[in-house]
Amino acid sequence: MTPPVSINNLTVSFDGTPVLENVTFKTRPGELTVIVGRSGSGKSTLLRAVNRLNECFPGCSTTGEVQLALHDGQLDVYSATTCPEHLRARAGMVFQSPNILPVSIARNMLLPQKLVRNVTGRSAEEKMRHMLERVGLLEEVHDRLGAPAATLSGGQQQRLCLARALALEPEILLLDEPTASVDYRSARRIEELLLSLKNELPMLVVSHSLPQTQRLADRVLLIRKGRLVGEWHRGQANAEADFEKMLSTTF
Amino acid sequence: MTRFHHVFSVLCRLCALLPGAVLLFLVGFLLQQSRGRLDLQLLFGDTPPLDALIHFAPVWDGIWPACFGTFCVVALAGIVAVPLGILCGIHLSEFARGRFRTMLSFCVDLLAGMPSILMGLFGFALILFLRHTLLPDAGTCLLLSGFCMGLLVLPYMVNATYSSLSGLPHDIRLLGPSLGLNRMQTIRHILLPSAGRGILSGLVLSLGRAAEDTAVIMLTGAVANAGMPRSLLDKYEALPFYIYTTAAEYQTPEELKAGFGAALVLLILTTGLFLAAHLLHNAMERRWRQG
Numbered sequence: 028m029t030p031p032v033s034i035n036n037l038t039v040s041f042d043g044t045p046v047l048e049n050v051t052f053k054t055r056p057g058e059l060t061v062i063v064g065r066s067g068s069g070k071s072t073l074l075r076a077v078n079r080l081n082e083c084f085p086g087c088s089t090t091g092e093v094q095l096a097l098h099d100g101q102l103d104v105y106s107a108t109t110c111p112e113h114l115r116a117r118a119g120m121v122f123q124s125p126n127i128l129p130v131s132i133a134r135n136m137l138l139p140q141k142l143v144r145n146v147t148g149r150s151a152e153e154k155m156r157h158m159l160e161r162v163g164l165l166e167e168v169h170d171r172l173g174a175p176a177a178t179l180s181g182g183q184q185q186r187l188c189l190a191r192a193l194a195l196e197p198e199i200l201l202l203d204e205p206t207a208s209v210d211y212r213s214a215r216r217i218e219e220l221l222l223s224l225k226n227e228l229p230m231l232v233v234s235h236s237l238p239q240t241q242r243l244a245d246r247v248l249l250i251r252k253g254r255l256v257g258e259w260h261r262g263q264a265n266a267e268a269d270f271e272k273m274l275s276t277t278f
Numbered sequence: 279m280t281r282f283h284h285v286f287s288v289l290c291r292l293c294a295l296l297p298g299a300v301l302l303f304l305v306g307f308l309l310q311q312s313r314g315r316l317d318l319q320l321l322f323g324d325t326p327p328l329d330a331l332i333h334f335a336p337v338w339d340g341i342w343p344a345c346f347g348t349f350c351v352v353a354l355a356g357i358v359a360v361p362l363g364i365l366c367g368i369h370l371s372e373f374a375r376g377r378f379r380t381m382l383s384f385c386v387d388l389l390a391g392m393p394s395i396l397m398g399l400f401g402f403a404l405i406l407f408l409r410h411t412l413l414p415d416a417g418t419c420l421l422l423s424g425f426c427m428g429l430l431v432l433p434y435m436v437n438a439t440y441s442s443l444s445g446l447p448h449d450i451r452l453l454g455p456s457l458g459l460n461r462m463q464t465i466r467h468i469l470l471p472s473a474g475r476g477i478l479s480g481l482v483l484s485l486g487r488a489a490e491d492t493a494v495i496m497l498t499g500a501v502a503n504a505g506m507p508r509s510l511l512d513k514y515e516a517l518p519f520y521i522y523t524t525a526a527e528y529q530t531p532e533e534l535k536a537g538f539g540a541a542l543v544l545l546i547l548t549t550g551l552f553l554a555a556h557l558l559h560n561a562m563e564r565r566w567r568q569g
Contacts, residue, residue, distance in 0.1 A: 083455050085375075116458025126453050129472065130567040142467060143458045175567070195458065 028056055029096040031199060031229030032077060037091035039072050039081055046072045047253045050091075054246065059225040061240050062233045063274065064250035070233045071123075073250060074201050077231065078118040079104060079111045096229075097198045116143045119197030123204040125184030132179065133172040136191055143195055158190040163216055182213025189217065200224070202232045206239065218242060237274055249273055305545070312539035315532065320539045321345070336505055341540050343506045345547060347420070347514035348489055350507065352551060354424020355431055355488040360481065362428075363435020364470075367477075370436065371443035372465060383440075390433035398497030401426035405498075418499040421510040426494050431484035438480020442473035471566040478559045485551045489544065492518040517544040 030053035039047040047069045054060045062070045072081060077095070081087045093104035097117060104114060128135050136155040140146045146154065155172075159165035164186045168179070176187060185205060192200065202221070206214035221230060221243060234240050240247060247270070249257035257273045260266070309316075322330045323339025330337050337343055366386070374382055401422050408416040450472055454464025470477075500519040507514040517540055524537030 078456070080452065080456055083452055111455070112458050112460045114458075115455060120456040122449065122452070122456070124449065126449050126456075128453065128468065134567060138467065139457045139459070142463050191457070 029101070030054055030094075031056055031096045032060075032231060033092075033094040033096075034073075034076075035092040035094075037073070037076055037093060038089070039069075039076055040088045041084065042086035043088075045253055047076065047250075050250075050253075050255045052248055052255060052258065054229060054231070056096075056229065057226050058245035059221065059230050059232065059243055060246045060248065061244035062231065062248045062250060063235075063240055066235075068250045069253040070250050071203050072253075074120075074203050074231060074233055077104065077199070077201055078115045078120055080115065080120065082111065095199060116195060117198045118201060119192035119195055119199070120201045121185070121188050121192050121203065121205050124208045125181060125188050127176040127179075127184050127187060129177060130175070131173050132168055132176045132187060135176045135187060136194055139191060140194055154194050155190075158194040159187075161193065162186040162190040162220055164190060180213075182209040182216070185209050185213065185217065186220075189220065197228070200228050200230045202230065204233050204235055207235060214239070240274065241270070247273070305542070308538050308542040308545070312535050312542055315535040315539045316542070320536055321543070334506055338503075338505075341515075341517065341520055341536070341543060343504065344515040344517045344520040344540065345543060346506060347500065347504075347516040348518070348544070348547060350420055350514065351423050351427055351495060351516060352485055352488045354421065354510075355427035356481075356485065358425055358428025359432045359435050359484055359488075363432050363480070363484070364439050364477065366432075366436045367439020367443060368465060368470075370440045372461070372469075386433050386436045386440075389429075390437065392430075394430055394491050394493040395497075397426050397430045398494040400429075401494065401498035417511075418497070418513070419511045420499055420507050420514045423495045423498040423500060423514075423516075424510075426498050427488045427491065430491065430494055431487050434484045434487065435477075435480045438483070439473070439477050442476025442480075443469055445476070446472055471563065474559060474563055474566075478555060481555050482552050485555060486548050489548045489551065490518055492516075492522050495519055496522075517547070 032054045034053070035051050037047060037050040038045060050073060062073060064070045075081045076089060077093055079089075081089060089105060091105075095102045095104060095114075095118065102114065102117075103109060128138065130138070133152075133155065136158070137147075137151050140151045140154060156165055156169075159168065164183060167183060168174075171178075176184065179187060185208070189205070205221075206217050209217070218239060221232065224230065225245075232243060234243070244259075245261045247257075247259040248255055249259075251257075259270055259273050263269065312320075318327055319340065321327070321340045321342045322337050325335050325337045325340065329335035330340075330342055366382075370379060370382060370386075402418065404426075405416050405418055405422060446469060450468060451464075454468045459467070495516050496519060499513055500516045501513045502515065502520070502523050504513040504515050521537050521540050521544065524533055524540065528534045528537060
């Protein structure tokens with residue numbers, strides 16, 4: 028089976044200083060992969076290397092290979108012919124803190140659909156409602172879709188970001204500590220959603236939380252000082268003990 | 279709270295009240311000085327107002343032609359400075375890098391520090407050049423004044439756009455690319471609307487400067503008693519020039535009163551332009567927020 032994400036000898040530097048060095052791994056279909064590591068270890072850089080978002084930072088240089096298995100075949104992310112915008116439209120991303128547009132809830136959902144997918148009118152609205160329902164937000168906001176998104180709570184905003192990313196029909200989802208800035212209940216709702224999505228959408232999740240990693244991960248990648256220093260899989264022998272052992276050095 | 283903190287906070291409060299107090303004093307002073315002359319006759323003289331407004335009947339003893347001239351200069355300056363300034367600010371913030379950006383930024387700062395009389399001289403020299411080369415009939419006119427005024431206020435628009443765009447948080451900069459928007463879509467649909475308030479401040483500053491500057495228009499086309507300009511290539515009257523000449527050459531107390539009245543009208547005109555800019559911005563923002 029083709030791995031959804033395949034990374035080979037990936038090195039990312041900023042102004043000549045390496046932040047990630049020779050990272051190599053593959054994910055498997057139907058598995059949720061969680062990247063863990065201490066602050067500043069390079070987890071977010073690794074995630075952003077998958078959709079070439081690091082290129083938005085000055086002084087970034089990337090070497091190595093990232094391959095994504097998309098619906099129409101393999102995509103070499105760093106090939107000269109790969110358009111970063113098309114890539115990012117297919118690799119949705121949700122950030123650590125809710126990154127909403129300072130516009131209404133509905134406009135947050137509809138504007139990207141219009142600009143990226145050229146979907147407008149009734150189809151865009153149907154998609155918006157469907158995705159808001161999927162993330163469990165429609166019931167809470169159905170009567171105030173025209174209200175500013177900033178009036179939502181942190182957890183609701185993060186679910187809105189998730190719905191916005193899903194409405195663009197991504198083929199892979201990248202989540203950078205998606206529950207870091209939300210309360211416990213919102214975090215659990217987001218986790219449930221991610222678990223419900225994992226069979227239909229490959230996901231790479233950065234997490235800082237040991238219990239969350241335990242609940243979500245089928246595969247864990249441990250990053251330390253820019254290097255991949257450990258890998259764990261739920262199906263391996265002594266999985267529980269190995270998990271404790273690996274993460275005890277991390278958190 | 280320590281004594282120092284208390285003194286500091288009182289000082290800050292006093293300084294915050296100062297602009298309001300100065301404005302009140304200024305308006306009060308102008309009202310008092312122009313008392314008895316603030317009427318339609320100040321604007322239209324002996325010409326019926328409707329005739330002046332609708333049929334462009336000549337106004338000899340009023341400041342209506344000067345109001346119209348000032349409005350035209352401001353509008354022309356805006357036509358030159360707003361698009362150029364916003365585009366240049368976008369380039370500085372989003373595209374220019376390294377030494378080129380430093381150099382470009384230095385040039386904008388240099389232009390911002392240029393005395394307005396130099397810009398007037400530039401306009402005058404430009405007309406002389408054109409007369410000797412391409413356009414032998416060229417003369418100082420409304421169009422030249424608007425163009426030079428546009429150049430004078432251009433750095434305000436550039437700096438306002440540049441600083442509002444470059445001051446946006448990194449999160450909002452990453453949002454567009456992370457959704458798959460291209461650079462132009464990110465700038466057009468996310469960054470510019472988010473920086474709108476800062477750009478508006480630049481616009482307000484530019485309009486105010488264009489409305490009040492006298493040195494540029496003195497050398498590029500404003501004259502006393504020109505009447506209404508018939509075209510962009512005509513001479514014209516302007517409020518700052520009227521105020522300047524009245525203050526320097528008034529013969530009777532009534533004329534001086536009219537000068538003070540004109541100053542108050544200029545203040546009202548500028549406030550009207552600011553309000554129009556705010557309304558325009560609010561309408562654009564509402565459209566952006568609600569789609």
